Amino acid sequence: MTKNTNPSKSLFFKSIIVLALCIYGCASMRSPEGGPIDKTPPKILKMEPKDLTTNFNAKKIVITFDEYFNIQNESREFSISPEQERPPLLKKDQKKLEIIFQDSLEKNTTYTLNFGNAIADVNESNVLKNLTYAFSTGPLLDSLTISGRVTNTLTGKPVLDATVFIIPLSRDSIFGKKRASISTSTDSSGLYTLKNLKKDTYKIYALKENGGDKIYQQRSDEIGFIKEPLVLTKNLDSINLGLFKELAQEFRILDRKFNQDGSINMIFNQKLIKPELTILDNKTVNESKILRFSKTNDSLKMWLQDLTFDSIKVEIKSNGKPLDTVQFNRERKDTYARTLLQTDNIEAGILNPYRPLRLIFNFPIDKIDQTKIKLTEDSIPKTNFTLIKDQKIMPSEGYDGFYMALIKRNA
Template identity: 60%
Template sequence: MLILVVFGCASIQTPQGGPRDDKAPEIISMIPKNLTTNFNAKKIVIEFNEYFKIENEVKEFSISPELTVAPTLKVKQKRLEITFADTLEKNTTYTLNFGKAIADINEGNAIKNLTYVFATGPNLDSLSIKGRVTNTKTGKPELDAIAFILPLNKDTIFGKGKPAIYTRTDSNGNYELNNLRKDTYKIYALKETNGDKVYQQATDEVGFIKDSVLLTKNIDSANIELFKEDALTFRILDRKLEKDGSITFVYNQKLKKPEVIILDPPALDVSKKIKFSKYNDSLKIWLRDLSFDSTKISIKDEGKLLQTTIITRGKKETYSRVLTAAGNLDGSSLNPNKPLKLTFNFPVDSVDKSKITILEDSVEVTNFTVDKDSIDFLSFYVRYPWKIKKPYDITYAPGTFTAIFNTKNKEIKQNFTLASKEDYGTLVAKILVPEKNKSYILDVLNENNAAINTTLITKDTTITFRNYKAGKYFFRITYDSNKNGIWDTGNVLKRLQPERIWNEPKEMSIRANWERKETVTIPKEN
């Protein structure tokens, strides 16, 4: 049976100080009635309890099966008239889906998932597909995702046109498609950005049931996990010569072994400095000579040329640089298990240690060192036998650090105390794997769902996570099918699902100066 679900949109404020209307229009009557059989009318009239408007009709409204000439929608007072100009097929169940097209005049509160169903024969199609849409990484339900089906003979419309049979998920990620006929379907879900219900690979998340479904009886668990595809073809999304003289690139793929070559002027390639982002989907280049009119830059991955591009600069262009540094202090505390770190916004060429003053409990100390990170050329470490609970005041005088183009820092100050190891806790996790010949990735997540530690696992093992701040942590397991040590996304056209992720539901709380022991049994991959 058809279910009409009405949701009100959230409200903010109200005109003239009175209570704002946050309810969607309500249906007073339908002529002919919803779920009519032996339908032969040329017009459907739906009356509402208030004045309303039609929004985004092209994106929201659909009829299934589709007609050569689409029905016309016309608003008259509080009534909606749907008129058929095309001939309806005999013994066929039609579903009119209004999506969120109908909303009240003043506040725009839309009716959600409104459908009108009728049959031109004596029987209504009565099959249904139900399921749940979740995020593949978090496992959490997706609200307002689009779940839709395409008959197998119309699957080529995917990514090109709007589906006729669709619905939106509720706050629990649940969806329901009703009054379906016996047929073979492919089942999809979208989390989209522009609301056209057409999959846009660059911006949308997608999910699908791998195999087509022959619908002969109701399906109650067609569950779909949404994921973001990797771009199939490399493309530079943004390239820019910044006001400080650095060059930035943003592109649409996560590269595996990226390489950048300055082709022209070739002399610039030797002294260039390049910093890739964490996932190799953007980069920044620093050149030591900006006297060129243009420079030709090529980007490669795993030795394969992806693209060559040209950056130009005006002859009178000037650049403004300010050398700044970010520290790794946690508020006013330094983790006793980590060295004091400074990360700069430009490559630093030299450090004048004599311009650094360190006061320990107001007494100057000199037996410290300043070392450049062996991998990250933007980072330096200040090393000293810091003492617990002692107050430290560090001053980096102007000109302590000199970066490219003789850019120098302004005064930098740091004030902190060394935290006690007793302020941190330990988690000992016994991990039991379901299959010994497979690979798993264990991510430790903080309360913000950010991975702070990653471990590869191939067998039952015990891992000790030391020196963690008191707080809530979670475990995420990736079934690393191809054993490459990273999560691999899916591909719709190739019908490849993303590598499965399992989120351990138990919260791994860590207390200060405490050791917690847990056993985690990874379930077998479905």
């Protein structure tokens, strides 16, 4: 077949970083401005009607905060229990949050509005965690609670921001398919409390997720639960849950892709132990490959320098044990474009003098010609810096930027 001679291929391990670095030669270095960073979330000044109101008959609820705020991820974070066919509308009005009911309310029923992490201030996005509002349309308010701690089963340490939720036993079939409407999050000590609950029988779960949709995803999320249902007739405390990663029994490749830049992505359903990948039928391609596994060893990206093959067989091993062999094919007409992309930590053209300049690339960088790098401070050339090829980094998604270039000012 015709040999692939795409000239951009030669850029793969050459000094392409130099051009990107030179672009930032004129970045200003300036001391940070302003006072201390605001780390305080919005505070509630008033609720109308008041929280825990009985004989509730209002058409809307108004919550007033001490500062301007945003509503984040409303569809994921906000819920009402019992659920309504048409959920309430959330509306911002200056520093006020209006919750407008679209459906009628049932008689003699306690409702709980759970805002999760939906409310955050405008400037720093500080989240007001676990905001709830409860009311009863009758004279009595459900007031039972379930509380406890969530820990990681491997480390025994408390888990921050795990979602704890309960589902009435009669509706437990929604688990993994739909968000639970009765939930809360753990604090830094792993503690949680579910409030304003009615007498019922529940299943309880804890979830530490990556996606943020509050729906269990086996590949990425950690789960904890108690097998036996909780019969809630009085307050329950010390209902402790341990999080673990559910392991698949048999190894499978969930996804594999031959990318347009000549790299290969693979995703597995297991975390591998001391993972290995070998190209069995092409020694040249195998020896010149660049391989990066994710931190959890359940996915990888492989760059191929030699793209002259018709097909390759790839063997995957875990702890020395062969798991699977897959084949990747190339067509004669296939061409590959390798475009160097990078991101940095420069904000509005200003480089913080207390931080190194970081350039993150979408390809591994082999060589850097430091003599061609120009760095100026207030138009004055600077040579007292070092250039470091950082350790590989593997984002949870995207695979961009396995190498980071750092420029540090010498003391």
